[in-house]
Amino acid sequence: MKTWKRNLLAVPILVWIGLLVGIPMVLVVALSFLSRDHLGNIVYQFTLDNYRRVLDPIYLRVFLNSLLLALLTGLITLLVGYPVAYITSNLPPRRRALALGLIMLPFWISSLLRTYGWMILLGNAGLINNVLLALKIIDKPLPMMYKFSTSLVGTAYMLMPFMIVAVFNSVDKLDRSLLEASYDLGASKWKTFFHITVPLTLPGIAGGFTLVFIPALGLYFVSDLLGGGNTVFLGNLIHTMATRGRNRPLAAAFSMGMIALVLMVLSLYMKASKDRTGEGLFQ
């Protein structure tokens, strides 16, 4: 077959991506420069107002909230998940398979159910408060719901498996003889860990961080159910603007801002892991 004929086979997938990602994204860019009338209808007039409003201190605050949530989610999942991945990779085969199964299982479990579980645990009449009250450790229910930290716990919990799997894949490939060489040369456990293990598993850390950071920006149902809307995040704002708020141009401008944040993290990831296409993220 001729080369161009062979490449013709790629047409269906090109059409699919072009129609469902390409054109819609172009529309978002175009829409972000348009205005709207007071009924929420789009007016075809060029404006930079939407971007000016994105930089408005009130809305900038929303950006910072989301950025903070995503960064802290990355940090928490890394600190909690790295040891889990590390220990799992050192387990004997049978236990290791079991642990891996338990780590992957939540991918299949409804994310709403997993969020709802925290509502049951953390509520004023929730399980944790009930136990603490019954044990007479506290005499009034501890208010744990509807805070920034509640959203953070929920988001980190939701995305934890992504971090663990990414770190696991790179910890598992680690050449253990390097660690032994380090011990033989007199380095302590901690020194070996920070000077050998961490640098060698950096691609996994960067990959996990990226995989956690991106969805953390947009998991609005978690912050809605657990945070009670007390802290506004980008996801909630875009969702409200696009639907009930009927301000699509502004929603488009905020989406562009969100994508800009993602691109920033992606370029950092590509630098740290030397993965040019970003494909290493999904192996």
Next chain:
Amino acid sequence: MKAKVSGFGIFYLSLFFVVLYLPVLSVVLYSFNASSSTAQWTGWTLDWYRQLFSDRVIAQAFRVSIQVAVLTALLSAVLGTFTAVISLWVTNRTKKAIQGMMILPLIVPEVALGVSLLFFFNALRLPFGILTLVLSHSLFCVPYVYIMVRLRLQEIDVSIIESALDLGASRRQMVRTIILPLVAPSIVTAALLCLAMSLDDVIISTYMSGPRSTTLPVHIFSMMRVGVTPKVNALCSLILMGTFLIIGFSQLITKKRRFS
């Protein structure tokens, strides 16, 4: 030689798994609580499950979700497998381009993806419903099928393919008699994953649902916003059971593959 795991390591891992599964288990536990509040445990009951089966809105949402999930899984299995298989023949540059494009729907945040599709289908005046739901769900499913099938293709011995062609098989024959049977287990597993992801999606579905085509997760989300009720617990527990059935099925298929 691997390092031995210390007692503390085992303790940490166990504690982690307890925290990982505690929220899930408490949802299931409270679905059997006779009291409508989580404040107290007043005995076991199946009333909340009974209430579910007489709820017409939930039944309707469930039907929509199943339709969408099955159609999404089928569409994604076909398109994802097709793309993975043709990657064997296209030029290297096209292959790189396909790889890049497949990552695209996975790295754009779902909210932005949902908003962009909302604008697009609106501009096309496409009615929101099953069709828009299936198209949008295929967006995050096709890449997974593609990745899983391609990983399996990489394991296949290239010489088998070459000898088939040397012996005079046409490309079409070769795909049908050699490649497809070899990658079939991966296709089925990937399709089941698509089924689970489609049944679970909240974010894109919120934008894509029409007036009579609300999916189950979108409906559950609106129920949860009102607060904790045992009915939601019962519903979630049933979905969990369904998920376990799907996982069991996919385990069965991967096991089979290992022995053949």
